[in-house]
Amino acid sequence: MPPSDTETARARLLDASEELFYSRGIQTVGMDDIRSAAGLPLKRVYALYPTKSRLVEAYLERRDIRWRARIAEAVSSEPDPRERVLALFDRLGDWFREPGFRGCAWINGFGELGAVSEPMVRQARAHKQAFADYVAGLVADAGLPDSLAPQLVLLAEGAMVSAAIFGTDAPARQARDAAAALVASAAGADSRPRGFRSPGGGDTVGHEHR
Amino acid sequence: MPPSDTETARARLLDASEELFYSRGIQTVGMDDIRSAAGLPLKRVYALYPTKSRLVEAYLERRDIRWRARIAEAVSSEPDPRERVLALFDRLGDWFREPGFRGCAWINGFGELGAVSEPMVRQARAHKQAFADYVAGLVADAGLPDSLAPQLVLLAEGAMVSAAIFGTDAPARQARDAAAALVASAAGADSRPRGFRSPGGGDTVGHEHR
DNA sequence: CTCGGTCGAGAACGAGCGTTCTCCGATAGC
DNA sequence: GCTATCGGAGAACGCTCGTTCTCGACCGAG
Structure with a gap:
């Protein structure tokens, strides 16, 4: 073919x-x-x-697949599951430093068209939901509590926005530091050192996202 | 008059x-x-x-003043400086629940015009910088380490974005929980209980934001 | 060679929008 | 009462843009 x-x-x-x-x-x-x-x-x-709308839709769909694949690829190269959670923020930092970085296409698109285009809202929700599910998988694989995942997502979203508006990559580091503190705090709240969690509490490997 | x-x-x-x-x-x-x-x-x-641009400018300027005043007013009613830091996120939750909430006007405006309008970029930066300075003041007044402030800002920005895209107020609670954990962790890192920090370490009241 | 159909290049159309202009009625000064 | 000025209502202008239409060149089939 x-x-x-x-x-x-x-x-x-x-x-x-x-x-x-x-x-x-x-x-x-x-x-x-x-x-x-x-x-x-x-x-x-x-x-x-x-129509232009369909073209925009196709653009966002293809970018969604590629963007998530690139994140996942970079993150997955980190062997330790708990380090992977933090590697996510390092990867965001790489992205922020790329020339032409201008923030998240879906956040920007939502700001531009969210009020008048239902398809745009759907695309933004789908993308953000997929990202949140992906982070939830990372968190689960690391044996960390579920409640940590949305918190890490907020840090990531905030970092994207701040990096775009200020044109600097500093938010990646700040988000990473915050994430590390949250991870440590969540792991400590188990009042059990790593690797000693009871196996019945939830699967810790092989998470499929969604 | x-x-x-x-x-x-x-x-x-x-x-x-x-x-x-x-x-x-x-x-x-x-x-x-x-x-x-x-x-x-x-x-x-x-x-x-x-021109329309000047009108947009005026709209954003007035909204900036009002928005920050409303946040500060609600937050300042909390007497305890450390609780004030968390009250910020409660206030964000109130905002998210308001009918017609559609996210942050500057994040949206940046997404819409950031690539083509230098004034829009300036306004977004000014607003976000002012917000960051305000949070830094809250953090300083609470006797918490400076490095905490940008982390809390990221949580707040992420919460605004997520609340707007998903149309729910849940991110406020998630951000608040994360902020509480970060505050506790940062306060703990001092390895000193509250109220026992040495008085020379930095002023803890009367911060002027700027 | 001729004919039919396809495809590229760009003109054309209709709508929307930022900005300006015209006209008209009201009002204040004499 | 008459005129000169002002302000309101909206038409008009020039431009952009999404979408469609026209025209002419090319190419394979008979």
Whole structure:
């Protein structure tokens, strides 16, 4: 199965869309900007996605998959489950330092269109829910209490927002430090050192997210 | 000094602007929507603010003052300085439950216009910096270590974002719990019980925020 | 060679919006 | 009472943008 012409066109279109939508916002970017960046005739663009909204949807869907995969890949290279929880924040720091970083595409998209576009709200919720589920898996795998997961998520979301607005990566470190304190405190609250939790209290490995 | 006609007009204009800009976003709202909501002739609107950008600026400036005042007022009613730190998150919860809550106006505005409007970036930074300074004051007044403040800020920002996207107030409680754990952990790290810190370590009252 | 169909390039259309302009009625001064 | 000024209501202008339409070049089939 060769990369049929329409599939490479689709890829070029989504590449251009992501580049433009992420860096300049959704409403600011016109279909003509995308057409010229993708080097595709407008007809072709509309043949692939019948409206701008559908194109935005496709952009966010592809970015969601890639973004979560990149996070998970970097985090999973850390062998110790409890260190993995903190590695998440290191990975966020890497992301913040990337040139062109401009915050979370879903937080930004929600701010831009959340009030007027139900699909945008759904996408933002789906992405954030998937992220929260992923963090919950990390927390469970580390044998930490469930209640820790949403707290770590708040730190991560806050770090994304602050890093974007101030244009600095410092929030990653701050969030990591806070997370470490919460992890230590939660682990201590068990009043049992690591590795001595009773096995019936909940599975600690092999969490599938969602 | 009677409320000169132009001042009541300005108030009505800013009221309408805030209502519309906050609930529907900035780009989505047209000057005509504002004009009709304010019940003012367009000429009058442009006499008060020569461009839409200036009107947006004025809207954010007034909201900034009010928002921070409301937070500070609610928080300051808590007598104990360490409890005040946590009361901040209770106050956020009240805000999240207000009808029409749609997240932080500056986070949303940054998501919408941060890429294309330098004034919007400046306003977002100024507001977030002022909030961070305020939290730093609370932390200092409670005799807690400086490094705690940005961590609490991240929790607050994350809570605002999550509450907005999911339309629930749960993040306030989660953030409060996390903040309590961080406060306890930070206070414990002093390895001194409350009230026994050496008086030379830093002023603990009367912090001016800036 | 000719014809039919496909596809690319860009013009065109219709709506929305920020901003300005026109007109008209009311009012104050003489 | 008459005129000059002001302010209100909304039309108009110029531009952008999402979407559609037109036209002409290319290409395989007969």
